[in-house]
Amino acid sequence: MAQRWGEGEAACSSRPRSSGALLRAAKLRVENLAQSLRLRTTYTWQEVKRCPLCAGTVLLPSASYRQGLLGLRFQACQECGLVVQSPRLTSGSLARYYRREYRASLKRGVDAAHCEPLFQRGIRRGTYIAGFLEEHGVTLSGKQVYEVGCAYGGILAYFQSRGCRVRGCDVSAVAVAYGRSRGLDLAVGSVELLQGSRQQVDLLILSHVLEHIEEPHAFLETVRHALASAGVLYVEVPGLAAAKDRRRQFLQLGHLMHFRLDNLRRLLESAGFSFVAGNEVVQALFRVGRSSAGKPEDAVG
Ligand SMILES: [Zn+2]
Numbered sequence: 001m002a003q004r005w006g007e008g009e010a011a012c013s014s015r016p017r018s019s020g021a022l023l024r025a026a027k028l029r030v031e032n033l034a035q036s037l038r039l040r041t042t043y044t045w046q047e048v049k050r051c052p053l054c055a056g057t058v059l060l061p062s063a064s065y066r067q068g069l070l071g072l073r074f075q076a077c078q079e080c081g082l083v084v085q086s087p088r089l090t091s092g093s094l095a096r097y098y099r100r101e102y103r104a105s106l107k108r109g110v111d112a113a114h115c116e117p118l119f120q121r122g123i124r125r126g127t128y129i130a131g132f133l134e135e136h137g138v139t140l141s142g143k144q145v146y147e148v149g150c151a152y153g154g155i156l157a158y159f160q161s162r163g164c165r166v167r168g169c170d171v172s173a174v175a176v177a178y179g180r181s182r183g184l185d186l187a188v189g190s191v192e193l194l195q196g197s198r199q200q201v202d203l204l205i206l207s208h209v210l211e212h213i214e215e216p217h218a219f220l221e222t223v224r225h226a227l228a229s230a231g232v233l234y235v236e237v238p239g240l241a242a243a244k245d246r247r248r249q250f251l252q253l254g255h256l257m258h259f260r261l262d263n264l265r266r267l268l269e270s271a272g273f274s275f276v277a278g279n280e281v282v283q284a285l286f287r288v289g290r291s292s293a294g295k296p297e298d299a300v301g
Pocket of ligand 1: 053054079080
């Protein structure tokens with residue numbers, strides 16, 4: 001059911017402690033304002049009329065958020081509880097946003113000094129993703145791992161260090177170039193790169209990706225075809241139930257949907273996956289097929 005989160009403001013309330021920090025904060029604020037002006041005046045927006053998960057048409061106000069000169073609004077599907085951003089950027093504008101604005105602006109820079117810490121953060125994320133998978137019976141060594149939305153490649157670098165063969169893609173050419181410079185097999189693009197691939201995947205990772213996707217059913221169908229019949233899928237999205245103190249991170253322009261474990265599971269099951277394990281972070285493990293028999297290790301071993 002619809003649940004109201006309240007209203008927010010993107011401006012940072014913490015007080016810089018030095019003149020350097022003050023300058024950086026001022027520069028950031030100017031960049032944010034300039035970006036929000038661009039988004040408001042040169043990008044196109046559309047209302048969401050149907051829930052992208054269940055096709056429900058009753059969407060109730062759930063949250064609003066001010067980001068510079070933009071007022072982002074979010075609505076909750078009465079039927080399944082999915083929270084959607086509406087209005088949101090049209091397909092063409094979304095593509096342009098990711099091409100021109102997303103990584104470079106969100107991460108405040110594109111050079112190695114900015115990329116390396118993000119690569120290292122990916123390695124730390126890889127560590128905890130691997131921990132979740134192993135806790136639920138998935139062994140890693142020797143597996144073909146593919147990550148859609150791999151950013152700078154840190155997660156894949158960790159899986160490679162654990163004996164996996166890894167590949168990945170991201171829409172950010174900057175991020176992919178950096179990952180390649182670290183020796184990873186990465187490509188610029190998204191899930192369409194998996195279509196027609198002869199090399200099937202044992203473990204596919206979607207870490208903070210699904211909430212960005214316009215047509216999740218079609219996206220997941222491509223993912224399912226890319227996975228080996230015994231393959232497993234790791235999905236992580238920002239969980240509504242865990243969002244209380246992290247609203248600024250969660251309510252952002254690129255996040256078209258916000259999940260709880262129950263409606264994430266409903267989406268994946270409708271796309272031909274069966275649920276293995278999950279939590280409200282949300283982290284969840286699925287495998288191909290609708291049967292509930294067997295353990296995940298049976299699937300990937
Ligand atoms: Zn719905």
